[in-house]
Amino acid sequence: xxxxxxxxxxxxxxxxxxxxxxxxxxxxxxxxxxxxxxxxxxxxxxxxxxxxxxxxxxxxxxxxxxxxxxxxxxxxxxxxxxxxxxxxxxxxxxxxxxxxxxxxxxxxxxxxxxxxxxxxxxxxxxxxxxxxxxxxxxxxxxxxxxxxxxxxxxxxxxxxxxxxxxxxxxxxxxxxxxxxxxxxxxxxxxxxxxxxxxxxxxxxxxxxxxxxxxxxxxxxxxxxxxxxxxxxxxxxxxxxxxxxxxxxxxxxxxxxxxxxxxxxxxxxxxxxxxxxxxxxxxxxxxxxxxxxxxxxxxxxxxxxxxxxxxxxxxxxxxxxxxxxxxxxxxxxxxxxxxxxxxxxxxxxxxxxxxxxxxxxxxxxxxxxxxxxxxxxxxxxxxxxxxxxxxxxxxxxxxxxxxxxxxxxxxxxxxxxxxxxxxxxxxxxxxxxxxxxxxxxxxxxxxxxxxxxxxx
Numbered sequence: 121x122x123x124x125x126x127x128x129x130x131x132x133x134x135x136x137x138x139x140x141x142x143x144x145x146x147x148x149x150x151x152x153x154x155x156x157x158x159x160x161x162x163x164x165x166x167x168x169x170x171x172x173x174x175x176x177x178x179x180x181x182x183x184x185x186x187x188x189x190x191x192x193x194x195x196x197x198x199x200x201x202x203x204x205x206x207x208x209x210x211x212x213x214x215x216x217x218x219x220x221x222x223x224x225x226x227x228x229x230x231x232x233x234x235x236x237x238x239x240x241x242x243x244x245x246x247x248x249x250x251x252x253x254x255x256x257x258x259x260x261x262x263x264x265x266x267x268x269x270x271x272x273x274x275x276x277x278x279x280x281x282x283x284x285x286x287x288x289x290x291x292x293x294x295x296x297x298x299x300x301x302x303x304x305x306x307x308x309x310x311x312x313x314x315x316x317x318x319x320x321x322x323x324x325x326x327x328x329x330x331x332x333x334x335x336x337x338x339x340x341x342x343x344x345x346x347x348x349x350x351x352x353x354x355x356x357x358x359x360x361x362x363x364x365x366x367x368x369x370x371x372x373x374x375x376x377x378x379x380x381x382x383x384x385x386x387x388x389x390x391x392x393x394x395x396x397x398x399x400x401x402x403x404x405x406x407x408x409x410x411x412x413x414x415x416x417x418x419x420x421x422x423x424x425x426x427x428x429x430x431x432x433x434x435x436x437x438x439x440x441x442x443x444x445x446x447x448x449x450x451x452x453x454x455x456x457x458x459x460x461x462x463x464x465x466x467x468x469x470x471x472x473x474x475x476x477x478x479x480x481x482x483x484x485x486x487x488x489x490x491x492x493x494x495x496x497x498x499x500x501x502x503x504x505x506x507x508x509x510x511x512x513x514x515x516x517x518x519x520x521x522x523x524x525x526x527x528x529x530x531x532x533x534x535x536x537x538x539x540x541x542x543x544x545x546x547x548x549x550x551x552x553x554x555x556x557x558x559x560x561x562x563x564x565x566x567x568x569x570x571x572x573x574x575x
Contacts, residue, residue: 149226156184167190169214178193206319225343274304300318491531
């Protein structure tokens with residue numbers, strides 16, 4: 121098997137506001153688009169041809185892989201779902217058997233290798249990830265029995281154990297994909313399926329017709345970017361994994377560490393990057409090229425920092441954070457979470473969550489992360505109330521946003537792209553794209569002067 125197809129044509133409406141100016145496959149995980157990890161893994165496993173099927177923002181994907189050999193980016197247009205997208209993509213596949221991945225999923229390389237090694241004759245195979253803490257009604261799920269798929273259900277209340285992570289198909293299986301019904305009919309009574317051609321429905325038809333589908337269980341990392349908090353989860357897991365792989369400190373050409381820096385762990389410094397005076401690092405840190413960390417910056421644990429960043433002036437960065445290229449964290453700013461590219465955090469602020477590209481956070485902007493009831497914030501995603509078990513109290517700012525001086529964002533607030541949260545605003549609700557929220561105040565003027573003091 122030498123060909124893989126990556127499906128990246130979905131709209132990503134549930135992950136608002138992070139698929140407004142990019143496709144989900146280009147959402148950064150530890151400073152690199154999530155699809156980049158899939159392509160790297162496939163190339164390392166010896167794949168000779170990778171077809172990326174996309175639609176909106178296809179040019180972004182094409183630009184990102186412009187210098188990567190063996191990658192073909194195909195704009196399949198607007199389709200009715202993953203099945204129809206695969207039908208368009210397979211035109212560019214010559215092999216009799218090929219791998220299929222979702223562009224918004226993080227799949228461990230060793231698990232992909234196990235799926236490849238499990239191939240037997242003309243039988244389709246799937247990589248299945250245990251549900252773990254995930255709720256079955258949030259996913260298309262399956263059950264396994266003796267190494268084969270036993271059942272496939274769409275968003276069931278209970279009774280299933282796994283969700284789909286990757287696929288290996290013989291070409292003859294494409295007959296089922298082409299005849300996809302366009303609606304997921306394997307559901308429990310009372311459920312209401314979305315009209316979309318899911319690839320898993322073709323597998324369900326195949327099983328119903330008496331055929332067998334082999335199943336390999338994942339043992340490594342698997343994250344499907346479906347909701348905003350999954351971005352934080354993926355970053356947290358990948359930052360930890362990458363940093364724990366460091367066994368010693370390495371400095372690239374032109375990099376340096378000042379004698380006064382206190383480092384309790386290992387660092388990997390890119391070209392011309394520097395750790396300066398009085399920096400405190402507890403844990404392992406990976407730093408890109410041309411980045412400076414200096415003047416008492418404090419990093420409390422494992423972190424990944426991109427290229428051309430400035431981290432300094434007694435700022436504070438929590439463990440598990442990822443800082444995107446060209447970002448600045450300075451002047452006693454505190455941060456925990458994910459900064460995308462070209463984000464500025466200045467002057468005595470405290471932020472925890474995700475901040476999108478080119479966002480400028482005003483002085484003394486803070487967010488709440490601990491509710492007075494010590495509870496978890498609920499979120500509304502496409503009209504449905506969600507109760508995430510992790511990162512529910514983080515804040516989620518979209519791309520190209522700004523905040524004013526002394527803005528305050530309450531736990532769980534999401535701000536759409538191209539929006540502004542004005543000075544002094546106390547925000548306790550989600551803000552749509554392209555919106556300026558500002559304080560409306562009334563001023564009262566009264567006479568004042570020396571006579572008030574007895575003169």
